Amino acid sequence: MSFIFKRLKIPDVILIESKAHLDERGFFMExxxxxxxxxxGINTKFVQSNFSHSKRGVLRGLHYQNKPAALAxxxxxxxxxxxxxxxxxRKNSPTFGKWVGEILSDKNHRxxxxxxxxxxxxxxLSEEADVSYLMNREYSPEHERGVIWNxxxxxxxxxxxxxxxxxxxxxxxxxxxxxxxFVYE
Numbered sequence: 001m002s003f004i005f006k007r008l009k010i011p012d013v014i015l016i017e018s019k020a021h022l023d024e025r026g027f028f029m030e031x032x033x034x035x036x037x038x039x040x041g042i043n044t045k046f047v048q049s050n051f052s053h054s055k056r057g058v059l060r061g062l063h064y065q066n067k068p069a070a071l072a073x074x075x076x077x078x079x080x081x082x083x084x085x086x087x088x089x090r091k092n093s094p095t096f097g098k099w100v101g102e103i104l105s106d107k108n109h110r111x112x113x114x115x116x117x118x119x120x121x122x123x124x125l126s127e128e129a130d131v132s133y134l135m136n137r138e139y140s141p142e143h144e145r146g147v148i149w150n151x152x153x154x155x156x157x158x159x160x161x162x163x164x165x166x167x168x169x170x171x172x173x174x175x176x177x178x179x180x181x182f183v184y185e
Contacts, residue, residue, distance in 0.1 A: 003033070005040040008100040013086045013118065014042060015102055016074075016111040029109055032074060032134065042113050044072045046134040051078075054124045054131070059163035061121020062087055062147045062172065066181045069140035070116035073133050080129030081105035082122045083159050087147065087175075090117040093184035097175050099156050104131075117182035119147050123158055145179050146172035 004017040020029040032046070052060065062085070065071045075084055085101040103125070104110045114120050122131060149156070149165060151174045173179070 003030070003036055003040070008102070010086065010088055010095045010098060010100050012115045013100050014040070014113040016113060018109045018111065020109045031076065031111065031132075044074075044113075044115075044136045046074065046136055048135045048138045050133040050135065050139075052122075052131045052133075054122075054129055055164070056124055056127050057160055057162065057164045059121065059123045059149055059158065059160070059165050059169070061085065061169065062119035062149055063121065064089055064117075064119040064145055064147075064180070065137070065140055065143040066145055066179065067143075069137050069143035070182070072116050072136040073114045073120060074111055075104065075114065075120070075122075075131065075133050076111040077104040077106055078130045078132050079106050080124065080126035081107070082124055082126075082129050082131060084112050085121045085123075085156055086112070086114045087119040087121075087154055087156070088117065089119050089147070089178065089180045090182040090184040091180065093117075096184070097154055099154055101156065117184075121149060121156075123160060123163060125159060147175050147178045148172040151175050
């Protein structure tokens with residue numbers, strides 16, 4: 001089995017492609033292999049797995065957890081297609097407030113690694129999508145934070161016009177007002 005690791009415009013965010021082995025039954029692929037990930041700069045122990053199911057147009061995010069419960073995530077679309085976004089929330093970072101986005105799908109077999117200090121969001125492009133998240137820490141409601149999905153200071157170019165968004169996500173603060181305790185080191 002093999003993986004291809006590609007650092008994105010924000011180099012701490014890594015796009016990972018897994019080689020799928022196809023035959024008449026379907027396919028098989030590895031989703032995570034600690035030794036290979038460590039060799040490629042991802043030395044994160046994952047301790048919680050989450051799963052979401054959403055319909056076309058659903059936008060979830062932008063979410064993060066502050067220290068000491070900061071999250072790193074490994075995300076992939078198990079079924080369907082999503083636009084996955086990471087926003088740098090680390091004060092003093094040369095890429096603070098910048099974002100990267102990639103399409104993840106059950107066809108392209110891509111994963112995205114989002115390190116601590118980044119807000120994360122997804123937008124569903126297919127009729128339905130099932131998304132898997134591996135996380136380095138357990139969910140901590142008291143540390144959960146967010147930033148508004150359409151903040152003009154961030155300027156994410158979402159691929160849909162009228163997303164379906166939870167009330168909680170509609171009420172998130174702008175980047176300038178966000179409660180973040182991440183500092184770039």
